Amino acid sequence: MARVWNFLVFDDDREILELLVEELEEPGFLGEDVIKCTTVDNFLDARRYVETGNFDLVILDLQDEGADLNNKGDDDRLSGERVLDYLKDKQFIPVVFNTGYAEKIMHLQSHFVKVVRKGAAGELSRVVRETFETKLPELIRYIQDEQRKYLWGHVEEHWGSADELKEEGEVAYLLARRLSNSLSASSIRKFFNPEYVGGSKVHPVEYYIWPALNFRVSLGDLYSANESGTIYLVINPACDLEQGKADVVLLVKCSRIEEFSEFESIRNAISEQQVVGSGKRKELTGLIGDNRKIAGGQPDRYKYLPGTSFLPHLVADFQFLSQIPMEDFLKGECFTKIATLDTPFAEGVQAKFARYYGRFGMPDLNFETIAGDIILAMQNVRA
Template sequence: MTETLKLLIIEDDTTQIQMYQDNIDLYNYSNKQNIEPNCITNLEEGLQALENPNYDAAIVDLKLSQGDQDGKGNLIISKIRSALRIPIVIISGYPQDLDAQYKTEDNPFIKVHQKDDNFSKILDDIIAVYKTGITNILGKKGHIEQYLNDIFWNHLSTTIDYWKSQVVNDKNMEKILLRYTLSHLQEHLELSDTQEDFEEYLPIEMYVSPPIKKNAFTGDIIKCTEDESFWIILNPSCDMAQSKAKNITVALIEKIENDYILSLKRQIREDSSGVHAINKQLELEKLLRNSGSLKYHFLPEASCFKGGFINFQKIKSVRYKDLYLKFERIASVTDRFAKDIIARFSHYYSRQGQPDFNTSKILEDLLKDNRQEEKIIK
């Protein structure tokens, strides 16, 4: 059974509202969807309706009464932005009345349409966003709210005596509690719905773009403004957090199809059915899983970044003061992935090795001893 998409419509023109309802009925029938509109005709009831967290999208007119010179619909948009996490579709004969902050904001969650635009296509877009599941996850009725409820009653509430004892000792108690809550939330999100195994990640989950931290930090992907090459910051996080680093160590991120990868692909093609090709394919798979050569670390492609291989042999030092002059911050690798990159980098350069023995001679002697023992037994 198709899930119900709850659509809030705030429009003062009753004729326009009837048109919306008729078109939604036709759309539901033709596309086997279940869009349920709730139509509001004035500002006051519209603001009150937003107290209900169970909407998946909103259609808003900018003029909500006769003689409205200010575009009262902007108040609805502002309230949604501050209280809900749903896409907003503005349909108005006066798009110029849209508040300036939303005109300059390049946000696909706020879209502006004329009254005569194709309403069916507008509904297509609303459905497409809904099917991503983003409102079920981040909306006020979503999974995160359920997880937070579980964390509150099953974890925080049972340790409240401890937290009360810490209040007098730490002024940053709210931030500490937030970190504690997020660590528990991460535990929920790592498990699959069956609670028996771990979820696989999508590449985009590896990055935060644009970076949230104000200053450059460990795991930041940066682009050289001179040649548009990509690099990653490898300094220990403690140096970056305390601004101790005068020099920044960065490693080159080569394109996914670098010389090494192209060579492997060529060998696989040339011997497509042979054992050699199978071995090379396994070698390529290990590189993508970051279980192959320590020289490389794979970064998958996402919308913010084309991906590539970190080459730990191609590193250089950049003066901290020159970082913002010569590089642009593109994204941050999230902490759980950045730690693995730094560990791999450290492992690569901490290899000690040992001098080689004459293993051929040792093997020959071992086999010789075996032959002598056989003669004695006989």
């Protein structure tokens, strides 16, 4: 089903605005979807629209010559920069700067703010399409729709009387839980792939919360040592950290996968232009599948943490365990938090750690001898 996407386009030149609208509203620009443009040619209107309008993408020129010439205050930013700041204060919408002064604002460029040089053939179209390929505009609309459907379609329909939700904050709490459920891993997989029907396979980024949500220490936090760059995993039980019972932070060293023989043997084979045999592949699969089989080794000793754009492929080694007083750790001078393992992966790592250190080193009985004695005793009874 074709969707309608609403764009706000700001440029102080009306002729350029008309050309932009003609380009963006061309049928087929976003496949079957349709683009509708709202245009503004001055700073004040642009500010008003970003404060109150509901748009899926904003395209900004950097300058409004009239407003910028009359801007005699302490704020020396150009109009487009000020519109972006107004927008950030009010709502989240991806932004594309289309300007002849791209070099002045390259520092603003990010995943959500793109900079295009005005007049560069095809560049604006390419960047707009790439923004929609990220599915960010679609995700924003999905969250808004989930909120709308729940409040109008469920709360309004099933709770006809306000007396049924008497406690302060009950509706807000239920909405928050509903949104949380709507953004669960399985729901998001369904959002990105409507044909998804369930399964146990996950994408590596589902392992992590990135950037980490808060400054307190939590089970599953991944920290980088500021001096060495070594990455460590916090393994304290979650309840101890949440209740303030942890006097020390327990850190498990995480090594890059390149440091393991399973990786090294394949890298050497490839460098020597050899075929990577099934044996080497099986060894690497065992390492990342948490079933490392080496002489005298324990599979529970290692836990693979998948690599992403913000983390290398890592293997946590439970034999390398460090303890740092909580007071010293919280000073933040030696470690920088990178990310946090999400639920249930953090709890899974903690359970594996507990199994590894909970093993009892008991000598085995001579089971064959005992079985022989039992059989002999039964034979003697029968005789």
